[in-house]
Amino acid sequence: MKQILALAALGLAITGCVKIEDDGTSTPTEPARDLAAYLDGSLLDDGWSGGERLVSIDTSDGPHNVWIKRTGNNPEMKLLLLHGGPGGTSDYFGAFDSFLPGTAVEYYRYDQLGAGRSDKPDNDALWTIPRFVDEVDQVREAIGGDGSNFCLLGHSWGGILAIEYALAHPGEVKCLVISNMMASIPAYNRYADEVLKPQMAPEKLARVEQLEAEGKIDDPDYMGILMPEFYEKHILRRPAAEWPEPVNYGFAQMNQHVYVLMQGPSELGASGLLEDWDRFEDLAKIGVPTLVISGKHDTMDPAHMAAMAKKLPQGELVATEGSHMAMYDDQKAYFAGLNAFLLRQAKRGD
Incomplete structure (x- = not known):
């Protein structure tokens, strides 16, 4: 029954007859398509x-x-x-x-x-x-x-x-x-340096920056630190184990060569070809x-x-x-x- 009601609501919403509110009530809307x-x-x-x-x-x-x-x-x-x-x-x-x-x-x-x-x-x-x-x-x-x-x-x-x-x-x-x-991007990098990076434990930030400088971003420590300390706080605010499949799939399929070349190794600021944009x-x-x-x-x-x-x-x-x-x-x-x-x-x- 819930599925039937959901489909009916979708149909009404698209045709513009009603707007379905959070509490289940409806209000008239203008026709859409x-x-x-x-x-x-x-x-x-x-x-x-x-x-x-x-x-x-x-x-x-x-x-x-x-x-x-x-x-x-x-x-x-x-x-x-x-x-x-x-x-x-x-x-x-x-x-x-x-x-x-x-x-x-x-x-x-x-x-x-x-x-x-x-x-x-x-x-x-x-x-x-x-x-x-x-x-x-x-x-x-x-x-x-x-x-x-x-x-x-x-x-x-x-x-x-x-x-x-x-x-x-x-x-x-x-x-x-x-x-x-x-x-x-320069303003983005300033925000990362002045606001986001200081929120991380200094020793963990230093380890991430060391691995970036050494070109060792495939080291388990790299994402092992960034995921709980940065990505779960600023990319998608749920534990990584709860991230939806479309997001996980997209990250897994990332063309790392293009990403690193243009953006840099992570979301912790930009250091690639876009750096001066x-x-x-x-x-x-x-x-x-x-x-x-x-x-x-x-x-x-x-x-x-x-x-x-x-x-x-x-x-x-x-x-x-x-x-x-x-x-x-x-x-x-x-x-x-x-x-x-x-x-x-x-x-x-x-």
Whole structure:
């Protein structure tokens, strides 16, 4: 019976008849999109494969394939999810499947080149921001996105990529979400040095930094210290044994070469090719509605992220009580804010 009621609630929520509250009560909402039309992919080219397909992209290294998966059917509102890393996978966006269908947005998980189910070319010349931005633009074209219907959500490194895309292709973006990513790596490193690292026991921090300096990040001590002392406090605030499978799988499948090359060996600050990246002042050039999502316990300074929302001409802030993976450890605030933002953007231009 509970399953039947849950399915009925989902159908009503998507069609916009009611909003289901935490206490089980319902309130009227404005119509979103017909449930049958949203779920019907029979006429789409990827319908036979459940929305999964490979997209061929052109690079200086020749053509390569990247993996994407569509959920929903709404040509008027397409959302592309940009995962973290670099070199991570989109699997942890699986949590979105429990919440985003209520907005009736057509959304895409997507493994960037070098990650997950996508090709993994052995060519370090490919791992640059401009090349990644060009890749996102080719994926946008493949899914039929343009300035009237295309939104980007970038989490962590994906937030850097989303900012860079919006600056490079302002006419192709309807709305933007920057999730758990500061607009300045130097500021991120200062926050790590001044706020986060001092929270660790000095001898443990010294051991981590020693292993990094010696290039011995595969030593059991490295993650043995970082997991309980840092990752469980600032990445996902649950004991590692309770971390959800999509998160564990994504970490296990991380392309460590790309990650270390661009980010550095861990989340304890950045020391790779991204070390000098800073776009804070350029946020003023992003004219589309932009949602910034922060976490009180994140590796990213929540005060800096609040300042980002003010710097953006149409910026909004959702401040959660979560950490870097706030879509897991503060789902209520994260998705209430995200869904409300997406619903408002869907109505623009109606």
